[in-house]
Amino acid sequence: MTRKQRRLTLIGLAGIVLASAVGLILFALSDGIAFFATPSEIAANPPAPDRRLRLGGLVETGSVVKDGPKISFAVTDGKAAVPVRYTGMLPDLFREGQGVVAEGKVDAAGNFQADTILAKHDETYMPKEVVEALKKSGEWRPEAEATGPEPKSVTR
Structure with a gap:
């Protein structure tokens, strides 16, 4: 067997092993899809x-x-x-x-x-804990339930 034939045989065997491994992985994952x-x-x-x-x-x-x-x-x-x-x-x-x-x-x-x-909730959802914290801090606006809290400016 020449060097070229051995190399092709090795590449072919590696391809078969790789294809078998991919097939087994996909079969194992098919139950979770x-x-x-x-x-x-x-x-x-x-x-x-x-x-x-x-x-x-x-x-x-x-x-x-x-x-x-x-x-x-x-x-x-x-x-x-x-x-x-x-x-x-x-x-x-x-x-x-x-x-x-x-x-x-x-x-x-x-x-x-x-x-x-x-x-699921939409983008206007506000957790109950956040609403309570805003009420406690005095920053609560009733329309905040529908639009979310107003962003505050940050100074550096």
């Missing part, structure tokens, strides 16, 4: 029952029902709504009319079985 879907997309094209995904939209007003640690509600995008079932503690920002992202799977009955709930 969750694609984002809206209620309209799920209603139009229901996913396979074992496929993980993230459902995003607004919590439909009047749909939240709590039964101990079990919570059921509907997520809507204004066109369609998907019923969601969840067991556990909800985030503090979770409420009707607010944005939410639920991660889980759609069952055979068409209910979304969530194992993680993430509540």
Whole structure:
């Protein structure tokens, strides 16, 4: 075997090992991948029952029902709504009319079985602790709830 043939054989073997390693990594990560879907997309094209995904939209007003640690509600995008079932503690920002992202799977009955709930807020959100601190310092303006605190000038 010439020197050139040995080098090509070594490069070929390294390529096979690298491709195998990448394939194994992608296979291992495939369980953790969750694609984002809206209620309209799920209603139009229901996913396979074992496929993980993230459902995003607004919590439909009047749909939240709590039964101990079990919570059921509907997520809507204004066109369609998907019923969601969840067991556990909800985030503090979770409420009707607010944005939410639920991660889980759609069952055979068409209910979304969530194992993680993430509540979203928009850019005008101000934490309760910040509002209380502003009130205590005398810097609170009632319109600050909608626009955020007024920036102060900094002198150096």
